[in-house]
Each structure stands twice: as structure tokens, then as C-alpha cells.
Amino acid sequence: MIRSLAVVGTGLIGTSVALAAARRGVTVHLLDASASAVRTAELLGAGTARPPEAPVDLAVLAVPPSKVADVLSEQQERGLARSYTDVASVKAGPERDVLARAPRPTHFVGGHPLAGRERSGPLAARPDLFQDRVWVLTPSRLTSKPAFDRALDLIALCGGVPTVMLSGAHDETVALTSHAPHLMASLVAARLGGRSPVSALLVGQGFRDATRIARGEARLWTDIVETNAAEVAGVLTALQTDLTELLTAVQDLLVRDPRNRARSRRNLTGLLERGIAALEALPAPPAADTAHVDVTITARPGELARLLDTAAGYGAGADTVAAPVSPHGGDGPLVIRFELAAAEAETLAEKLAAAGWDVVREDDVRDEAGPTLVGASG
Numbered sequence: 370m371i372r373s374l375a376v377v378g379t380g381l382i383g384t385s386v387a388l389a390a391a392r393r394g395v396t397v398h399l400l401d402a403s404a405s406a407v408r409t410a411e412l413l414g415a416g417t418a419r420p421p422e423a424p425v426d427l428a429v430l431a432v433p434p435s436k437v438a439d440v441l442s443e444q445q446e447r448g449l450a451r452s453y454t455d456v457a458s459v460k461a462g463p464e465r466d467v468l469a470r471a472p473r474p475t476h477f478v479g480g481h482p483l484a485g486r487e488r489s490g491p492l493a494a495r496p497d498l499f500q501d502r503v504w505v506l507t508p509s510r511l512t513s514k515p516a517f518d519r520a521l522d523l524i525a526l527c528g529g530v531p532t533v534m535l536s537g538a539h540d541e542t543v544a545l546t547s548h549a550p551h552l553m554a555s556l557v558a559a560r561l562g563g564r565s566p567v568s569a570l571l572v573g574q575g576f577r578d579a580t581r582i583a584r585g586e587a588r589l590w591t592d593i594v595e596t597n598a599a600e601v602a603g604v605l606t607a608l609q610t611d612l613t614e615l616l617t618a619v620q621d622l623l624v625r626d627p628r629n630r631a632r633s634r635r636n637l638t639g640l641l642e643r644g645i646a647a648l649e650a651l652p653a654p655p656a657a658d659t660a661h662v663d664v665t666i667t668a669r670p671g672e673l674a675r676l677l678d679t680a681a682g683y684g685a686g687a688d689t690v691a692a693p694v695s696p697h698g699g700d701g702p703l704v705i706r707f708e709l710a711a712a713e714a715e716t717l718a719e720k721l722a723a724a725g726w727d728v729v730r731e732d733d734v735r736d737e738a739g740p741t742l743v744g745a746s747g
Contacts, residue, residue, distance in 0.1 A: 371395055371522045373425035375449055377440055379403070379410040381486060382456050383431025384494035387415035389527040392496050398425060410491040425450045427519045433589055434459040434596035438466030445472045452516040454480040454523065458543060459596040460507045460536035468509060478520045479507035479536060481543075482529055487584040497528065497712060504529035507536040544600035549608065551590060552601070554583040615640060660714035661691070662707040663729035664721060676705060676726065683720045685709055704729065 372395060376387045379401040387397045387410060397416030401407045407418045428450035432440050434457040441453055453476055457463060460479045468474050484502040486493050504524045508517055524531045534542075558580040561568060594601055614636070621633035662685075666672045677687050691708040707717060722728040 371426045375425045375428040378431030379406045379491050381489050381493045384410045384415050384491040385498040386429050388496035391416055393526050424448055428453045430455040433592040434463050435592050437463035438470050441471050452519040453477045454520045458593055460539045462596045464509050464536045474511045475513040476516050478512045478516045481505045489586045500528035502529055503532050505532050505534050507539055540597050540600050544604045548601045549604040551582050554580045558583040660711040662714050662718045664705045665702050665727040683717050685717050
């Protein structure tokens with residue numbers, strides 16, 4: 370059981386780990402080269418900026434991949450913790466450096482929670498960031514059982530799902546599922562730069578969905594790609610081959626020769642279908658911790674549209690409305706139920722109530738499944 374924790378690096382991931390642990394009663398000590406980042410995390414309730422008086426049970430190194438071995442060596446010399454883990458998204462290179470340079474490599478196990486947000490920094494942190502998310506551990510040949518077990522305890526504290534992999538297999542996989550997609554999103558987003566202002570008016574949800582991850586912090590992602598360059602280069606080379614075939618097919622569609630056009634249409638359709646098939650073969654994501662926000666409205670024409678417009682301004686689109694809308698009979702009031710992530714539901718309820726809407730509170734209505742939750746259930 371972890372009773373004390375040190376988090377080195379109070380950005381998005383480090384502060385989220387600290388928040389999750391602090392809410393479970395763990396004493397958390399925060400360390401960062403940036404005094405303002407530590408102070409912000411402390412004010413968020415993530416822990417204390419005071420250094421521990423004795424070694425903590427576990428130290429989490431929330432630093433870029435290229436810094437893991439150096440920070441681990443520094444903190445082990447200092448005697449910060451009994452065991453250590455990290456949260457970097459590249460594992461093989463840091464593992465080699467740890468085995469070569471760290472004073473006590475047996476006390477370390479590599480880790481990578483597969484969770485994040487487009488925003489960075491402590492203010493973007495959330496205590497539920499890792500809930501039901503895969504958290505990879507990559508023990509080396511020297512990792513001790515106490516170090517491994519403490520990392521498992523941390524994952525349990527944060528609500529994650531532990532998965533054990535070899536560091537090389539991890540890096541090969543995330544090059545395809547994370548690192549190359551980030552670069553491709555950045556390339557597409559960068560194409561918009563320098564275009565006429567009219568282009569921005571035509572940016573739809575598809576473009577935003579495809580480029581959302583490109584907002585990640587540029588220097589951190591440079592470090593990630595550099596540390597995993599060989600695997601990323603392999604994925605990009607394969608994508609280059611696919612892109613060349615795609616470009617040929619599209620260019621052939623410009624040619625009047627019916628045979629070339631027919632072949633190119635088949636090739637293009639086949640590529641699109643392969644993408645669909647690959648996505649459909651993926652396991653379903655874990656169900657999010659959801660909550661309800663019920664809003665009572667009158668049956669006047671346009672009232673529902675006005676509510677949906679207001680809710681959309683707070684990030685709750687029409688797709689979050691649970692069907693069916695529940696009538697209270699005849700021309701009387703209607704109850705519109707929004708169903709979304711618990712943390713977002715709490716914010717939506719507060720915003721709608723402040724805007725004058727009749728938000729049904731938890732104590733006001735109960736259904737067959739029990740209380741209707743207006744916000745997070747805790």
C-alpha cells in the first residue's frame with residue numbers, strides 16, 4: 370500500500386497522478402524546476418511543495434523520455450523514494466539509459482498511462498484522467514518485485530488498467546497508435562497556415578477531430594519523436610508507401626481513360642474500406658463514468674432549440690441528449706436529459722442553472738435506477 374508519494378514534474382500527467390493519489394488519502398510531495406507549476410499544483414490540492422523528511426514509498430517521474438534516466442539518477446542519489454516509476458510515452462531508450470547509469474536500477478519500473486489531453490500544464494490536470502485507461506508497465510530484467518508491486522498500487526489508486534509489455538514492443542506499438550498520428554495531425558493542421566481567412570470559416574468538425582491532438586506541446590513531442598525515432602520512421606515509411614498509392618489513385622481519377630478511372634475508384638474504395646474494417650475490429654472503449662443532467666422546459670415551440678443552443682455553448686451537443694425525451698403529459702412541461710461524462714455533467718448543471726434553466730436536482734427526482742445524478746457521484 371502506498372502511503373506517501375513524490376511526483377517529479379507537475380505538468381498535466383504528473384499533477385493528475387498527484388490529484389488522484391491525494392484524493393485517496395496519500396501524502397503527496399510535489400517537485401518541479403518551475404516554482405509556478407509546483408505552486409499551481411499545490412493550490413489545486415495535488416499535494417505539498419514541502420520536500421519529504423524521509424524516503425517516500427514511490428516517486429513518479431513525470432518528465433520527458435530523454436530526461437528519465439538523469440532525473441532518476443539524481444533522485445536516487447538524493448534518496449527520495451524506496452521505488453520509482455515514470456510516465457513517459459517511450460520506454461526502450463530510457464530503460465537502456467537507466468540500466469547503464471542509474472545507481473539502483475532494481476528500484477525502477479517503466480510506466481506509461483495511455484491518457485492525456487490536448488491542453489498541457491497543471492491547470493489541465495484531472496484526478497479522473499486515468500480512470501479505466503490502460504497503464505503499461507515495462508519491467509526490465511533487473512526490476513525488483515517491490516518496485517513492480519508499488520507501481521501496480523499506483524495504477525489502482527488512479528483507477529487505471531495495468532498491462533505489462535516489453536519496452537521494445539511498447540515503443541513499436543505507440544509509434545503507430547500515438548506518435549505517427551500526432552505527426553500526421555500536425556501536418557494536416559499546418560496546411561491551414563497561410564491560407565485565406567475564408568478557409569478558417571470552412572473548418573468543420575471533421576477537420577477539428579482529425580487535428581485535435583496536434584495541440585500537444587511542441588517541445589515535448591519533439592523529445593518523444595526523437596527518443597522513439599527508429600520506430601516512428603518505420604511507420605512513416607509505410608505510410609509514405611500508402612500515400613503514394615493513394616496519390617496515384619486520385620490523380621488517375623483526373624484522367625479520361627475509363628479503365629484507369631474504374632481501377633482507381635476500386636483502389637480508393639478499397640483503402641477506405643480497409644480503414645473502416647480496422648477501426649471496427651478495435652475493442653470497444655471502456656464505458657465512461659457518466660451522469661445525467663435533467664432540465665425541465667415548457668412545450669412552447671422553439672424552447673427545446675433554445676436549450677440545445679445554450680447547452681452547446683457549454684460543450685454539450687444534441688448528441689448528448691438521451692432518448693427519448695420524457696413528456697409530463699399533454700402540453701405540460703418536458704424533462705430533457707443530457708447524458709455525459711460525470712465531471713462535464715457537473716459543470717453543465719451549474720452553467721444551465723446559472724443561465725436560468727430549471728435544472729432538476731438529485732434530491733428532486735428519482736427513477737427506477739435510483740437517484741438521477743446532476744453532477745459527479747464522487
